[in-house]
Amino acid sequence: MTDATKPEAADDIWHERAFDLTRGIAAYTGSPLIGGLARLVAEFPGADVANAFNHKQVACKMWARDELFANCGGRFGRVWVLGGWYGVLPAMLFEDPRFAVERIESIDIDPSVAEVALSLNRHWRERFQARIADMYALDYRGERPALVVNTSCEHIADLPAFLTLLPAGTQVLLQSNDYFSEPTHINCVPSLEAFEKQAALSSVAFAGALPMKKYTRFMLIGRI
Numbered sequence: 001m002t003d004a005t006k007p008e009a010a011d012d013i014w015h016e017r018a019f020d021l022t023r024g025i026a027a028y029t030g031s032p033l034i035g036g037l038a039r040l041v042a043e044f045p046g047a048d049v050a051n052a053f054n055h056k057q058v059a060c061k062m063w064a065r066d067e068l069f070a071n072c073g074g075r076f077g078r079v080w081v082l083g084g085w086y087g088v089l090p091a092m093l094f095e096d097p098r099f100a101v102e103r104i105e106s107i108d109i110d111p112s113v114a115e116v117a118l119s120l121n122r123h124w125r126e127r128f129q130a131r132i133a134d135m136y137a138l139d140y141r142g143e144r145p146a147l148v149v150n151t152s153c154e155h156i157a158d159l160p161a162f163l164t165l166l167p168a169g170t171q172v173l174l175q176s177n178d179y180f181s182e183p184t185h186i187n188c189v190p191s192l193e194a195f196e197k198q199a200a201l202s203s204v205a206f207a208g209a210l211p212m213k214k215y216t217r218f219m220l221i222g223r224i
């Protein structure tokens, strides 16, 4: 074996074991989401699934889900999740029995993530769609989603400019963070107050901070 082949061989073993483990956990818990994760490990070995479903990402999305339910209830029509990546939040909303969501569209500018999100959400395929689009180029006034979720505010250059695209009264859930040292974060905020100022929502149902080990995540739920 050459040095060049060693990491690949190690990767294969990692994938086999991760697949066995996630499939076992899916069988034990009966969770379609975990079954979807097992599928991703098998079908998309290059996808950064371990990052998208690490405990911090999961904690931030459970926080979003719980506060959304506590402040807005669980019944929604058409939901758009922008910068939706692999579609973890839609799967978590679909799987949660407190929620009855008609349809969730996960929208991302990166064309490589759509088929991963579709695979993760296969169990709910009648109600799930993965779209490839720039969130700045969507027709929010014409299509009028009932709820717009953007947990990737730290990844977009101009949050106020994006928010001006949404009609007044649109319900939103926004997350950002103060993780300035991560190179893909181009628009972090230093505090919850700074995030509230940046978003300038007309009404705020929830504003909070969730401290993690290396950064704090901020969330706003309210209306444009």
Ligand SMILES: C[S@@+](CC[C@H](N)C(=O)[O-])C[C@H]1O[C@@H](n2cnc3c(N)ncnc32)[C@H](O)[C@@H]1O
Binding pocket: 057, 082, 083, 084, 085, 107, 108, 109, 110, 113, 133, 134, 135, 136, 151, 152, 155, 156
């Ligand atoms: C790393 S991920 C998500 C991280 C975040 N903490 C989360 O899980 O919600 C950020 C995503 O935003 C997407 N993205 C960045 N700019 C975008 C834009 N203008 N329109 C749509 N998606 C965008 C990227 O392609 C990427 O998949």
